[in-house]
Amino acid sequence: LNRHLRTCGIFFLTLLFSLPLGMVVMLLRRCRFKVISGIVKVYIAIMRGTPLMLQLLVWYFGPYYLWGANIRGYRFIAIIIGFTLNYAAYFAEIYRGGILSVPKGQYEAAKVLGFTKAQTFVRIILPQVVKKILPAMGNEVITLVKDTALVQVLGVAELFHVAQTQSGRLVSVMPLFIAGVFYFMMNWAVSRFFDFAEARLGYYD
Secondary structure, three states, X not given: OHHHHHHHHHHHHHHHHHHHHHHHHHHHHOOOOHHHHHHHHHHHHHHHHOOHHHHHHHHHHHHHHHHOOOOOOHHHHHHHHHHHHHHHHHHHHHXXXXXXXXXXHHHHHHHHOOOOHHHHHHHHHHXXXXXXXXXXXXXXXXXXXXXXXHXXXXXXXXXXXXXXXXXXXXXXXXXXXXXXXXXXXHHHHHHHHHHHHHHHOHHHO
């Protein structure tokens, strides 16, 4: 049970932090100041261009090799930092793609109608963006479910790691099968949630 909770904890904490951070990254990516947008572009390129496993290792071993620090309980913190920064980069690009897909005429029409920039974004642009990015967001969230298995590289006994250990001890594939069912059920729940959300926003089609 603890392994299931740990896997779910990594999943939900990553979403909790990476979804809003991705929005911040997207806004900085679109910033008019070239220095800021340039730094953000480099960050996104690094996060998307290097393996998540390597990023987790850097976040875990980095403080030790740089400052000789050995912080108690840092392993789990390093995992959340690594996952959050990685997925925030992907979510930022998804947000940006959704905003760019909205015709500029809608901004102009809202301005003519007297809407402020904030009102235009919240009432007109955001609902359409959410509808457009749902499929891509669903894919990323499903990938996140499967990526939680990578934390075994830091010695964290999450579900898949325990399944591998038990499979070797029992000389049976049943533990791996059970782990697979758990991951499938999580992804099925995620898929159903995004299907429901898409249906609710169907009036934007």
